[in-house]
Amino acid sequence: MQSHKVTMLGTGLIGEFYTATLHGGRSRDRVQVVYSRSTERGEAFSQRWGIPEYTTSLEEAIDHPDTDVVVVGLPNHLHEEAIGIAADAGKAVLCTKPLARNAEEAKRILDKVESAGVFAGYLEDLVYTPKTKKAVASVRDGAVGQVTWVRSRETHPGPHSAWFWDGRLTGGGAIVDLGCHCIEIIRHFVGKENRPVEVMCVTDTFVHPIDDEDNAIALIRFESGAIGQFEVSWTFRGGMDLRDEVAGTHGTIWLNHFLRTGFEMFTAGGSGGYVAEKAETDAGWLFPVGDEVSELGYVDMFADMFSAMEEGRQPIETFYDGYVVNALMDACYRSAEERTWVPVEMEWRHGTTPRISVEAETYEGHTVIKSEVLPDGRRKLILKDKDSGEFVDRVVNA
């Protein structure tokens, strides 16, 4: 039974979630040292979580002799540097989303860890939520047939820290913050080996006085013909709206990760407690989440990362996936500017995927367009005459 000692880089909200996960329940892994740019925040964080050491030196944190894993929970523009130091130190490195500010930076990061030969995991938590995992497994088992469409929506009133709003540090706006989640959720449902071919995206800045987009909608066409659709916003009102929908030739899946999960509370006010990430009010009807760290996928994500390390396999989400995500987001921005479909430019490491196809049935030489069972047990067929091209109704005995 192996355990790990972790260097945690960053003390923001994501560092809190990560450390809560690593130190939660009966976990056998522990954060040994935390890095913050600020002594005060580092000290407070280490005390809050019972972490033995803290430092303001990135190198010192990463090179700590007792840790074997570095978790990068820093703003986007600091990922490359931190990962570089970790790779040079020969340590496993786990990086928060997005991997980089753009595909070019992501590719350099990917090349770095691959040439260093270190274990690298991409911390895309939302593909690890228990609901998503079970839904993806059901899709693979054929529960919905061939996937034709996936909608992933992540919207809330905007991030809590200043640096998120500075496109120079992040690489963009709501797409870079939220679209990265949606893209990987979509890829999991259509199949990660299913190449994203082209992208159509529209962005706008409706509410916040910033240069980057606070709203975006994108369509991704995959090689199979499936369409991925994401909607991201920093202007949603009502909390955090995190929903996925999957349509297939034989079924449908609807997931709601936050606002309607079977936990509903009305309070006349004054409860005082922490309700949920991004909740907007503390009175009236509230929709808390049971255990955010588990429901948002952090628990299963770190379990996969450490197990993968121990088993000598790749984790479910790799730095290559992070690179693909950046390539898709780059395409989104390009499409929004050119106002047309644009190809996704990237190095593709998987094979090809056949087109969605459903074989047409025939009935007495005619093509069956649709078949319904009538209340009396007979079947109603809608047929197309192959010669004349005419459509006719026909009721037949089952």
Add this chain to the structure above:
Amino acid sequence: MQSHKVTMLGTGLIGEFYTATLHGGRSRDRVQVVYSRSTERGEAFSQRWGIPEYTTSLEEAIDHPDTDVVVVGLPNHLHEEAIGIAADAGKAVLCTKPLARNAEEAKRILDKVESAGVFAGYLEDLVYTPKTKKAVASVRDGAVGQVTWVRSRETHPGPHSAWFWDGRLTGGGAIVDLGCHCIEIIRHFVGKENRPVEVMCVTDTFVHPIDDEDNAIALIRFESGAIGQFEVSWTFRGGMDLRDEVAGTHGTIWLNHFLRTGFEMFTAGGSGGYVAEKAETDAGWLFPVGDEVSELGYVDMFADMFSAMEEGRQPIETFYDGYVVNALMDACYRSAEERTWVPVEMEWRHGTTPRISVEAETYEGHTVIKSEVLPDGRRKLILKDKDSGEFVDRVVNA
């Protein structure tokens, strides 16, 4: 207290819904004569609904001396002819959706009724559902602020009659059948005087062996900047998915018209009853609708039509609206083919709408990007320094 005698054209599913509505409850209006191409269907329909007369002559039905209103419930390619006869007869004419197969045909129809000077109402039921009406009124009252985005989704496993599948008769596929509803729902929420400027659409044929689309997604950009988004499908599994979502600068609305309306039933099977339009199974978990004719808007729609006639005003939905819908659907097809945004080409009768705009607050000379209330009652501001362009966090007393 006025009442009306109606000529009903068509005995298909829509004729059933219309007549059920006209003859329902304490209604004071009645169908006097029904037209069907088939004597058998006409006779059966008239007996089922207690209609005094039936005929296979379109002219005879429309020119019936006792009727003052003609309801067109015929396949799309027959609308123009029927409306022409009704207009010549000087009768009020109410036409089912879509008005025509394309904008050109719709414009001819519009011109015809306008030159004849007859009352003309466009039977777009889904803008009349009680939920939609109340939601639209709330939006007008400012409940969600300025509307930035509307999603309207209408999907099911495909229509029940053969002619729907023949694009030559209908003008297209799922867009013409379902998108017409979505477009008007979207227009009601963004404001009908808000000009739809351009359209981006993608279509595909995934499941049914037809030439027209069985799936489509479209984005409509309105003059205010608001984005309308619709998703239509003839391949959805699980019943009829009819949902609308509205996002505004100060609020959110979610409507579900069919599958999750507070009526849930599990049955081990064998109930035998009619559950709901487009339901796929008669065992397991079912989601019936209370009163389809009311929930789908038919009751309020006909009430508006007859009241408008009696009050000498236009109904909420006019033939001009039907023409706008056709113009938008034409743009959808053009965009799907050209694979880019295309302008909406039509005669616009309303004025102009200003851009969505939210005035930025300032704090000590800095632009306020976001403001949150902390648990201790203080406010956390995210500020942008106007000079340096830097973003900073600042906690202040409320």
Add this chain to the structure above:
Amino acid sequence: MQSHKVTMLGTGLIGEFYTATLHGGRSRDRVQVVYSRSTERGEAFSQRWGIPEYTTSLEEAIDHPDTDVVVVGLPNHLHEEAIGIAADAGKAVLCTKPLARNAEEAKRILDKVESAGVFAGYLEDLVYTPKTKKAVASVRDGAVGQVTWVRSRETHPGPHSAWFWDGRLTGGGAIVDLGCHCIEIIRHFVGKENRPVEVMCVTDTFVHPIDDEDNAIALIRFESGAIGQFEVSWTFRGGMDLRDEVAGTHGTIWLNHFLRTGFEMFTAGGSGGYVAEKAETDAGWLFPVGDEVSELGYVDMFADMFSAMEEGRQPIETFYDGYVVNALMDACYRSAEERTWVPVEMEWRHGTTPRISVEAETYEGHTVIKSEVLPDGRRKLILKDKDSGEFVDRVVNA
């Protein structure tokens, strides 16, 4: 096509709902005269609804020469007098719920209309909601098998008018206000011919400084063995909670009439509009109802009443039903005081109902307790050995 002219007694909230219904849509019936104890309220009401006349004389209103129907929307203690005058006038009389303050008073009212031979309808709207009507029809068609249990819950923060709180005028507290609805809903689901045999009830006064109960829970045992369960409260927080649940040997039904009906709205505030009866807030997450008058059953209720009059049949809800309801509520109060099950004392006009019974299957001479289909298609049986009384698992091929 008959129509009716109505005498409306009362200008409170229920009078508003009734008149909104009678004058709504394409209705052919009209209120001709309204009675109020106050000239001001009568005048305002008549102007608001376009009613030709108003009066403060009960006799004058009821005896109005042009009206054939009297609708009683008065406080409970005034029902008997008003109905008596209407019966003497030989007019149809429709009385709001509850019929009376107790079974004795209800019986006198019932005897009065029966000896006068006038049409009498009990205005229990909630058994007429479109959802309830369709659910009851499904139950009759066998969708859930034999009904074993019905829960009906009606709770809100308390009524809006002073007289509701005075038990001397009403006959009690939350049971008399809300339990009367629940009882009829339950009776419709278990079968109205299914005799309610005994009642167990507990009451308490938790929040409001009154002598009557602001909370009650009751169990009703019917002759078939089915249990009806109702929960009523004037202390519920969060709006109006109106839910029904039905369990049967082969199925389940869940109805939600108010708070979760597929209409969800978040507003940052200031919308100003009327949201829904008994809503508690005007900001945050709100759950409006599409068309309250229709969703709460008023439309279908009056349609049944007038149609019954015209067809010479009894309406679905009669004064005898109102009497049964009062007898059950009397039993509730008696049980709450005696703290035990008490018999329902009343004149029963229906026959007898057999006990719920499911025939046990046998397998190789053993009683089958339960049968499940395993993932591999085989069946797992839980068997009881008739001789030894032992229980064993057995897996068999299907």
Add this chain to the structure above:
Amino acid sequence: MQSHKVTMLGTGLIGEFYTATLHGGRSRDRVQVVYSRSTERGEAFSQRWGIPEYTTSLEEAIDHPDTDVVVVGLPNHLHEEAIGIAADAGKAVLCTKPLARNAEEAKRILDKVESAGVFAGYLEDLVYTPKTKKAVASVRDGAVGQVTWVRSRETHPGPHSAWFWDGRLTGGGAIVDLGCHCIEIIRHFVGKENRPVEVMCVTDTFVHPIDDEDNAIALIRFESGAIGQFEVSWTFRGGMDLRDEVAGTHGTIWLNHFLRTGFEMFTAGGSGGYVAEKAETDAGWLFPVGDEVSELGYVDMFADMFSAMEEGRQPIETFYDGYVVNALMDACYRSAEERTWVPVEMEWRHGTTPRISVEAETYEGHTVIKSEVLPDGRRKLILKDKDSGEFVDRVVNA
């Protein structure tokens, strides 16, 4: 960082859930040896879960030299013997629910572990679900004011193993199987120090050919006046219905643990996968649960148990709680037989709880019954005149 080696007694469904939890994620605890009455099942179980040893000797399993914790996952009638051996061995013992078949047996078990001085934890998982934990914390923080009513419902089509159906082995029917969960959920919400004073219960056997109840409803009156209400059934159709509702003087909580948790799937069939405990169908609309082991509370339950051991404190759920549950269930059976309220007979170890009380406001010497804010900002008061006892409406400026 301590870890534990566990003796697992029993290989049924509960043994599976327990072992899945202990071996799940990054857990540091492990099952060392499993006991089964059958060599085949023991061997299969040990292989399935990577457990080093298995045995058919209860003593051998419990006395295993390497284990410090014994988990009892055996049928109810075997708890006392197994716990006795474990206590004699001086090991920590964790016992599944219910603790015993009745309060007398539970008391002997409690006395045994207390005299032996071993750590003893009661494995009532459903008070440990993340939703329940957060909801209970909110209630303690005052979010709903004073709790007046808790409903806990657990119903499904019946257990999977034969012994559950044999009341001689279990102590009863659905109450013993499911009511034990409900009782502890209710106690957590009303406060565990709030004494359950008396019980009213009704039971029946509707569907299964057994001697014990397959349906029961119970009311529990607590010292504060709060009412706990549970509904349990082995005849529910539609899956597993696990819901809790809490009403308080200032708020409301609704929890749904299984059928409506934001995961909805329609499948035309043939998916083959395991959907959820007690699901009834594998086609149509299904409602899977993300991670049952977490959602049902097993993860947090074992974390509390092991942490409590390590910290030298009592776990949240103790054998004393198990004894209280048995005492309440005994009262349920007694009440069902005597058909009246019966007192709960048990040794009470907590103190007393004051009655729910809300102080009445006054306005100009009158008692305020209710206060509402009108749309125009004024307040409408319903007042009771202290002298006359009359109720009046009064509108005042805010």
